Amino acid sequence: MRIHVPSNVPMESTPFKGMEFEADEIAYGFYNEYGRKASFSIRKEYVNKCKKIGMVTSRRFVCAKEGVRGKDKRDQNVKNPRAETRCGCEARLVIILNRDSKKYVMSEFIAEHNHYLHLPSTVHMMPSQWKVAVTHAIEIDLAHESGLRLKQSYELLSKQVGGYDNLGFTKQDHKNYLRTKRQRDMEHGAAASLGRYFSHQLKENPSYYFATQLDCEELITNIFWADARMIIDYSHFGDVITFDTTYSTNRDARPLGVFLSLNHHSEIVVFGGALLYDETIESFVWLFETFLEAMSEKKPITIFTDQDAAMSVAIKVVMPKTYHALCIGICDEFLTAWNEMLDKYDVRENKWLIDLFKLKEKWAQAYVKRTFTAGMKTTQLSESFNADLKDCLRTDLNIVEFFTHFETVVNQKRDKELEAEYNPRQKFPRLNLKSSPMLNQVATVYTPKLFDLF
Structure with missing residues (x-):
């Protein structure tokens, strides 16, 4: 030896x-x-x-x-036994x-x-040396809440200390820390953890609004939430909104719905979010009624959605005077062009096109132009926001982590608005007619995006 x-x-x-x-x-x-x-x-x-x-x-x-x-009787039946240490x-x-x-x-x-x-x-790989220091734990939490993947987070921490061997823990320790944190966050169950999350939000800001719908067994089915900033933003920019549901890929696989619009800088603004149990008329009626309650019963002039029949019925029930618009077409001579298309492709008996034509008042520009749309034409706004939410919809996130990531995306949108507020104070628009009193006046009143449109 x-x-x-x-x-x-x-x-x-x-x-x-x-x-x-x-x-x-x-x-x-x-x-x-x-x-x-x-x-x-x-x-x-x-x-x-x-x-x-x-x-x-x-x-x-x-x-x-x-x-x-020690010898294990099962060793002879194990195809790939553990290595001796x-x-x-x-x-x-x-x-x-x-x-x-x-x-x-x-x-x-x-x-x-x-x-x-x-x-x-x-040496940093030895089990007795594995330890996530308090300072590193804080940084791991911040990276996780910011949406960084484990690999990215571990790489970032190692670069900060000059390499993996100076970090003091392995990637597996990093993973174990996050797993333990998730278990601790959810130790009382999803409903209790969600309740603590909302209680914390209310403590931070009493104007925070949330509502849950329970089924006959007192289990949470639908959830709606809006923070104080969302409610204030809706009072300013809530005349035209878009609402869309996308099946989230988090572990609960619930449809996620978000109320959105554009602010005076043509930037996305969020008015509230919802996690739904299903996409039935009853669920949408509850959601729209709850949304309006949070927004002091102010109804939008126009709402854009996708072609969901249950959603359409719910809008008629809750907001009968609100114009319900779908994706808008671009043809001015709509009826002529529509008939020419049917003849050209011999599709006058096509059931889908027949049903679509019945909804023409909701999507054809010739009809939709009669109502106020704030320049919005499609639900593309929702699709853009959903793309930003992709990290919130990961399968490895629990309900509390989902809300944390959702907050991050909303704050990113608000940072965009701050940039938009800063720019017109830093940069002045170029005027084609510098001697025009009217252009000089509106250049100081309108935001750059709206001034260009004007």
Whole structure:
């Protein structure tokens, strides 16, 4: 058996018999640090406690390769058995409590190992060195809430400290930390976790609005929420809105609905969100009634949606005077062009086209131009926002993580608005007619986007 003795370890970091420690955990930390510098992993082997005094009386810390794995009767049936990690190494450190001084004294120390020691560049991979520090935990949380994938987050943290070996934990530790955090967040169940999330939001801002619909078994079916900023924005820009549902790919697979519009900078503004149990008339009626309640019963002039029959019925019930528009066509001579198309392709008996024509008042420009649309023509606004939400809809997110990511996307949109507020104060529009009093006046009143349109 070849003996390997750690070298290049400073004397002040090397254990010796008679060394004293204030606590057994301090002794463990000292030996673990010695193991890091000597390039071997350690573990706790046994502990003796005195029930009478309620203290640890002795403890042994050993090399992680101490002992041998016990024989398992199942080994012969396992196709790919785990690799051996122990080889009977006898390196160890033993401490005993001095009952007079209440300190722990090192009674035994064996430095020799019967195996190769690790390379200094791989020390961070040793199990006893795996530890996510508090500062790193905060950064992991922030990266996760910002939508960074685990691989991206781990790469970012390693670059901040000059490499993986300086990080102090592996990618698996990173993954385990997030898994434990998820379990802790959801330890009381989805409904209770959601309740705590909304309670926190209300505490931060009493104007935060949320509502849940329960079924006959008192289980949450539909959820609607809007923060104070969304409610204020709706009072300014809620005359024309778009609403769309997309099947989310988070673990609950619930349809996600978002109320959107454009602000005075032609930037997307969010008025509220909903997670629905289904897409029935009853669910949409509850949602639209709840939305209007949150918005002080102010009904939009126009609402754009996709061609969902249940949604259409619900809009008629809840907002009968609101114009319901679908995707708008571009043909001015609509009827002539429509008939020419039917004849050209011989599709006058096509049922889909017949049904679509019955809805022409909702999508053909010749009809929709009679109502106020604030320049919006399609539900493309929703499609654009849904694309930004893709990280919120990952299958590995629980309900609380979903809301956190949704907040991030909304805040990104609000940052865009701040940029749009900054730019006209920093840059002045170019006037084709600099002597025009009217252009000079509206250039100071309109936002750049609307001034260009004017």
